[in-house]
Amino acid sequence: MYARADDATDAGEDIYLLLSTSQTTAFDVTITDGAGNVLSAPISVSRSAPVSLPLSTLSGATKGTGTKFLVTAAQLATVLSTEGLILTANKAFFANIRVDESAQGESLTSKGTAGFGTEFRSGHVWNDGGASNLKSHVISFMATEDNTTVTISDFQNVDFQNVSEAGGTIVVNLNAGQSYVLAAHCDAAADNLNNVNGTRISSNNPIVVNSGSWLGGSPGGTQQGRDIGIDQIAPIEETGFEYILIKGQGTANENVIVVAGVDGTNIYVNGSGTPVNVTPLNAGDYYRLNYTHYTANQNLYLQANQPVYVYQGLNGVADTNERQNGLNYVPPVLCLGGTNVDLPDIDQLGNATVQIIGEAGATVTITDQLGVTTDITSQAKAVTGNTKYVTYKVAGYTGDIRVESPRPLRVALTAESNNIGAAGFFSGFTTAPVVESPNGYNSTTCIPDNLPVTLTATGFDSYQWFRDGVLMPGQTSASLSVTNPGIYTAAGALSGCIPSEQSFPLTISLCPGDxxxxxxxxxxxxxxxxxxxxxxxxxxxxxxxxxxxxxxxxxxxxxxxxxxxxxxxxxxxxxxxxxxxxxxxxxxxxxxxxxxxxxxxxxxxxxxxxxxxxxxxxxxxxxxxxxxxxxxxxxxxxxxxxxxxxxxxxxxxxxxxxxxxxxxxxxxxxxxxxxxxxxxxxxxxxxVDNTTIGYANPTYYTTGTDPTPVITGLSGGTFSSSSGLTIDAATGTIDLSASIVDTYTVTYAFGGACPTTTTVTIELNPPAQPTVNSQITNQSTPTITGSANLVTGQTLTVTVDGVTYALGDGNLSISGTTWTLVVPGSNPITPDGVYSVLATISNGVTSVDDLTNNELTIDTNPPSIDIQGEPTIAENGVPFTVTFEFSENVIGFTTTDLVIANATSSNFVTVDGNTYHADITPNGSGDVTIDIPAQLQRHCRQQ
Structure with a gap:
């Protein structure tokens, strides 16, 4: 990370690494820098002995930029080989960075292997004003493999330090362990205040990413309203459609930044069916919620029609400025996840509040540092719009605590002390089993001769083991005795939940041989x-x-x-x-x-x-x-x-x-x-079988009926696809409403073997087809109408004669389902002729046009008319028939358009589009005359 100011270098200040675990037997954690240089003797950690380690005490370290966690201004936008921290152990553990700076504080929680990915969107502390030489937004990332190319894009006009943004992208090449830090100073530049939110970080190999702001906030733009808000984030496949947030202790200054990962995203709050965003968000767009969106139970239920990143700014104290601000990267609400969380030294940065999201009806307990366990289930608060979950806010604890439930939990910690505020989630990111071997988690274990190696999986009720991606029949217990080399994973299951994804792979290899x-x-x-x-x-x-x-x-x-x-x-x-x-x-x-x-x-x-x-x-x-x-x-x-x-x-x-x-x-x-x-x-x-699969249609919409494929050949296999498509493994039925808009390859295989594939595309529900009413007119600025059934989040445009009109522009309007376009005098439609009018409804992803063409005819020249049937002698009271023959078809011509002297008309008949008959009866008052004024001839050309 990068600190433009307040970098924890003064007396009594430091940056701490906290290690904790649910393991009762102690094990060692190894700490190295990005280049693999060991920075400390192995750190022993267990459930009863968590560790708080000042980073300034590591080998060769000093405070601030000497901790391997912060870089200098000169190191920004530079490939760094020895910065950053890599923590490894043979058991699962939590890692937490805490910044203790006299006027600032923050907590960053490592996401472990759940943080490995190739597609991310950043989030930062909201700013209402800049502060010279103080505030900065920060994005940093580290490669996990050699030959990694990272591309930064979608940052609008943000000005990052020490790097050219020409072309709208920044491309960085890294090897394993190398890192890179970008900073945007929050000064007068408007885009640098908040438009860094939603920046895209993508790569060809897995990377890990930190995001946030080192000094952000200040609703009034003053220096006093600032604090640190940073966190490690997870890739887009770990985001979700629904979130539950618990309000901090602040007042009007608490914000939630929602970043869209897919075009056409709508956001819904507290069970409402109407999105809070007026128009759909495109990928990388962000929307800001504030304290008014929280309910009286101090929680907020957030849904989206597509996966989103959620960054929560909250305070550790009730105050109107933001000097106790923290930033949480919030995990989505999923049925899967850990059932116990160990939080070390919770009051290290100040008064602590524990925030918990649990399942309704499930017992939740907290065990304090003295070993006293308290059942807090009665303190549950209901969540508006979601009856399955409840929330808790518990204060008054100090030291090390343990939160437990028989069902999955989401646990976060906020802290406050005078100017210091901090926040961070400690769970909710790992939704697959943790697989371990005797020689270490994710280690390369060598099989000594043919002696078995025992793997263990934890975190779920039951398991299914895989070797090299192929299901191992009958291997469903928590342990697996391995005698064959391969890459082993396990999927887990909890009652009432869908199966998890496969775990992070653990490689078992053979000892070298000839x-x-x-x-x-x-x-x-x-x-x-x-x-x-x-x-x-x-x-x-x-x-x-x-x-x-x-x-x-x-x-x-x-x-x-x-x-x-x-x-x-x-x-x-x-x-x-x-x-x-x-x-x-x-x-x-x-x-x-x-x-x-x-x-x-x-x-x-x-x-x-x-x-x-x-x-x-x-x-x-x-x-x-x-x-x-x-x-x-x-x-x-x-x-x-x-x-x-x-x-x-x-x-x-x-x-x-x-x-x-x-x-x-x-x-x-x-x-x-x-x-x-x-x-x-x-x-x-x-x-030995050529099985094929296929869906009835190549494209489906998120509000449509869930499709099930047809299997030609052997049944009994399993279906799978990449993250984002929610698919039933047994039937292949796609849950459209829970799937991300994209094109997917669906694989049907037998325990991972003999795969056959098909492709399916998921799109947002298409808009209804608009219509355009046809007309013939003698006006070059006509009024054009049609129909459009718009729903929230959709837009309507009408294009005619090369000009596009949009709702709200003063020319195009809609009432109910009828739209009206009044072509302005500044854009007359000329010359006379036949024109197509294009009506288009868009939902941000899909656009639908009307199906007709040549709906508008402009003819400003009136038709000529020939009046036929004049009798030789007109007798009083004796009718005669007159024919009105126009030079072209007309509409709207009636008997009232006739100007008749000394006679009356009757029996007016339309013969065809340009021929009309009427009976004329003289009244004996004088010569009979019949006339059609020129303006009426012009009128008859209108429609």
């Missing part, structure tokens, strides 16, 4: 019906340049990976088709079932050995009977091993080398001579 194996499916032949013969090749290589591979053994259990209901048998015995062994060879008794050892040993004949640098290829055929199979996928893997102790049965002896086969023909795809590495042990999967 001998490698690959398994390739050469051909699949359909014998008849559901009977298939599959030809496999095993490619085995000794990559050592000095040592032969003694006591070689290949284990291939043909039944491993066989889908339920299917059977397999060896059809053609293994045979060498390339290369040779130094000694020994293929076992004649191998059948892949009762006898799984493919090579000879001295227990029966002679041990098998492969020479230095040698390779062999073994071919065999299996027969699959899939007639009763529940999946079309047959995923199998062979294992090669050597042992210094002969004979080697591949299972029960101490192994010198072990490698699980990789799919294909190359045991060592990266060519480094070590075939045991992660990514070189993929299961060989055979798919």
């Amino acid at each position: 001998v490698g194996i690959a398994k390739n499916a050469v051909s699949i032949n359909n014998i008849s019906g559901s009977i298939f013969d599959v030809v496999f090749d095993l490619h085995v290589t000794n990559y050592s340049t000095t040592n032969p591979a003694p006591n070689l053994q290949i284990i291939d259990d043909l039944t491993a990976g066989l889908p339920s209901g299917a059977t397999v048998s060896l059809q053609v015995a293994p045979a060498l088709i390339s290369g040779s062994f130094s000694t020994g060879g293929l076992s004649a008794t191998y059948n892949g079932n009762a006898d799984q050892a493919m090579l000879q040993t001295s227990a029966s004949t002679i041990d098998t050995e492969l020479a230095v640098g040698a390779s062999v290829v073994i071919r065999f055929t299996v027969r699959l009977d899939m007639s009763g199979a529940t999946s079309p996928a047959y995923g199998n893997q062979a294992v090669v091993s050597t042992s210094l102790t002969a004979p080697n049965d591949g299972v029960s002896v101490t192994l010198d080398n072990q490698d699980f086969s990789d799919a294909g023909i190359n045991p060592d795809p990266d060519g480094d001579g070590n075939p045991t590495e992660t990514g070189e042990n993929d299961v060989t999967t055979v798919c």
